[in-house]
Amino acid sequence: MCGRTACTLAPDELSRACSYRNRGGQRRLPRWRDGDADKYRPSYNKSPQSMSPVLVSQRHFNKNAPVDECVLASMRWGLVPSWFKANDPVKMQYNTSNCRSESILEKKSYKDPMIKGQRCVILADGFYEWMRQERDKQPFFIYFPQSQGEEPGEWTGWKLLTMAGLFDCWTPPDGGEPLYTYSVITVNASPNLQSIHDRMPAILDGEEEVRRWLDFGEVKSLDALKLLQSKNILTSHPVSSLVNNSRNNSPECLQPVYLNGKKDPKHTASSKMMMSWLTSSAPSKRKEPSTCESNKEHKAGAQYNKSKGALQQWLQGPNKKTRTK
Numbered sequence: 001m002c003g004r005t006a007c008t009l010a011p012d013e014l015s016r017a018c019s020y021r022n023r024g025g026q027r028r029l030p031r032w033r034d035g036d037a038d039k040y041r042p043s044y045n046k047s048p049q050s051m052s053p054v055l056v057s058q059r060h061f062n063k064n065a066p067v068d069e070c071v072l073a074s075m076r077w078g079l080v081p082s083w084f085k086a087n088d089p090v091k092m093q094y095n096t097s098n099c100r101s102e103s104i105l106e107k108k109s110y111k112d113p114m115i116k117g118q119r120c121v122i123l124a125d126g127f128y129e130w131m132r133q134e135r136d137k138q139p140f141f142i143y144f145p146q147s148q149g150e151e152p153g154e155w156t157g158w159k160l161l162t163m164a165g166l167f168d169c170w171t172p173p174d175g176g177e178p179l180y181t182y183s184v185i186t187v188n189a190s191p192n193l194q195s196i197h198d199r200m201p202a203i204l205d206g207e208e209e210v211r212r213w214l215d216f217g218e219v220k221s222l223d224a225l226k227l228l229q230s231k232n233i234l235t236s237h238p239v240s241s242l243v244n245n246s247r248n249n250s251p252e253c254l255q256p257v258y259l260n261g262k263k264d265p266k267h268t269a270s271s272k273m274m275m276s277w278l279t280s281s282a283p284s285k286r287k288e289p290s291t292c293e294s295n296k297e298h299k300a301g302a303q304y305n306k307s308k309g310a311l312q313q314w315l316q317g318p319n320k321k322t323r324t325k
Contacts, residue, residue, distance in 0.1 A: 015031065044254060045128075049077060055214065076179060101225070117217070119167075122182060129142055136241075139241060
């Protein structure tokens with residue numbers, strides 16, 4: 001399952017972080033769909049019903065757009081089918097935050113968007129998962145191993161996690177603004193994550209997989225489904241139970257913690273490399289997340305001056321002013 005994520009980049013950073021090459025080999029920065037940048041709020045602790053950034057083909061909004069043009073959009077987490085009849089999506093009696101890859105074509109809520117090519121890529125710093133223990137659950141933060149861009153002009157900040165998803169557009173029966181929503185597709189957990197949970201998001205690894213997933217014209221549904229594989233490519237570290245409450249929205253949510261009385265958090269080789277990079281590099285223009293979601297967004301009350309460690313230093317940026325209550 002995937003029930004909590006973090007996405008801390010500012011809107012302009014998101015655009016740079018998910019740049020792509022068009023069919024002519026030119027690197028492009030996806031623009032935000034009109035008004036959607038204002039709907040997105042960076043957060044260390046995003047829960048279902050929050051507005052999250054997704055990458056989609058511009059042809060979903062403009063049929064005359066170039067076939068390879070991508071756009072950033074803000075969509076609400078938790079798919080609301082276009083055929084849902086009630087006036088309030090909160091009245092839905094089933095959970096659509098995740099959809100299993102094995103049953104996409106069996107359930108109408110997901111089959112219709114899949115056949116229509118309504119595929120999206122959910123963007124996040126990473127996601128949280130909880131390992132069952134005897135008396136409680138230990139949360140982990142799971143993400144791509146970090147490395148800097150190798151080509152001139154490439155994004156050198158946090159490498160975003162790219163998760164496969166489906167979206168739909170629902171319009172209230174009595175009229176009103178259309179609501180775009182999405183579901184994260186899940187697959188069996190990879191070998192290195194099975195000890196934490198038996199499911200994981202379907203990860204799209206690299207620009208080519210992202211391109212094929214979004215290109216609903218060239219890549220038909222059955223071929224796109226073949227991209228939904230369990231990939232043993234993510235890394236993780238344990239984090240504080242602070243993340244258990246979605247109202248908590250501070251850098252401490254991502255900070256590695258000690259387990260079993262050990263002096264230092266357990267790191268994989270790739271996470272050690274990531275932490276080293278975070279210590280020596282920090283993006284500019286970092287905006288503080290100010291909200292988190294639980295049906296609607298709440299103001300965070302964390303004191304950032306108490307944050308310590310390399311991870312927080314990177315997330316907050318070198319010139320960020322301390323927030324106080």
